[in-house]
Amino acid sequence: MSQTPSPSGRIDIAALETLRLVHALGSFTAAAEKLDVNQSAVSYTIAKLRSYFQDPLFVREGGQQVATERCEHILQQVTEILQKLDDVAQPEKFDPAQSRSKVTIACNYYERILMIPKIVSELRRQAPGLEVEVVNALGDGHLRLLRREADVLIGPFARSQSGFHSRRLYTEHYACFMDPGHPMAGRALDVERYLQLNHLYINYGGSWKSAYVTELEAAGHTLRPTIAVPSPAGLASLLSGSNLVATMPIRLGKTMDGLVLNPCPFQGHFDLSVVWTAHKNASAVHRWLREVIVETCRG
Incomplete structure (x- = not known):
């Protein structure tokens, strides 16, 4: 003989949804088909709810499961909560x-x-x-x-x-930028020539390291800056008329008027x-x- 589950301290939303569905369809079998589960699963869930609410919830009349007054009262309270949960589950609308x-x-x-x-x-x-x-x-x-x-x-x-x-x-990747009057302007830069330049280094602070520096160090080299600055702001003015070279992202360097672009031997591609x-x-x-x-x- 099967035992009715003992009352539990709480019930879950799925059980209440099953209760609502049985009430709407008037049948354990129809509810099971709708939920794509065995009828025994629906019967077990209703048994748990009967134990929890201490009420039959449904009685069989004329071939249908008819809700008791207690069940109707419960559903009046629960339906609003379930509707709110349905609303929350819907994708948020944004205009x-x-x-x-x-x-x-x-x-x-x-x-x-x-x-x-x-x-x-x-x-x-x-x-x-x-x-x-x-x-x-x-x-x-x-x-x-x-x-x-x-x-x-x-x-x-x-x-x-x-x-x-x-x-x-x-x-994106890095390139070298310098004044048009720089001795290396427009000339190819190999690794040796690049390392010998007077570098204007952008030190972004913290633990950040530019990708070209990581590539350079991985190749066993060390960059020794002549000047270090905390930001690319004002670089065009610092480079103008000087023998300094700044290595920076190519798109950024191209926004600075009056500078010459040279390919860098350490391009440091990054996303x-x-x-x-x-x-x-x-x-x-x-x-x-x-x-x-x-x-x-x-x-």
Whole structure:
């Protein structure tokens, strides 16, 4: 003889959904077919609920399962809760044109010069009421994501750890830039000549190391800068009329008027990505934000 389960301290949402379905269909068999389970599973679930609520819940009349008054009262209370859960489960709706949201983008100088103007222009075009804040990423921008100080991170920061997501935007590499009057302007640079130059080195701070430096050191060389600066800002003025050479991302260097580009023997290819954390992954506004970034920067 089967035993009725003893009362439990709580019931789950799936059991309440089964109760609602049996009530709507008037049949354990029909409910089982709808749920794609055995009828015994539905019977067992209703037995648990009967034990929990101390009521038969359904009685058989005219070939159907008819709800008791207690069952009807329970369903009146439960249906609203289940409907709210259904609403929560639906994809969040987001209308950029009506949005008054705020988004925060973490990045550094390169992205602020080459990417942010286009991104912000498109964000404003689609969502004129949107508030946009741009904050420094420095070398540890992923921490700003974890501390919820930024919604997305843009730059050479793709993360492989659990909890992070990223999409590649494009690949970049380094080149040398110098004044047109520099003795090596327009001339090929081999490794020996490159290392002998007077380097204006961009030290971004923290633990960050540029990809070309990593490549150079992996080849067994050491870069000895003549001058070190914390940012590419103002580099054109520092290089103008000097015998200094700056190694920087090629797209960035091309924005600085009056400089000559020389290929670098250490190109240090790297990817620019948009990065975000798992807790932002399903948000409609943040999905839209990421799509705008990807479409704008890949275009």
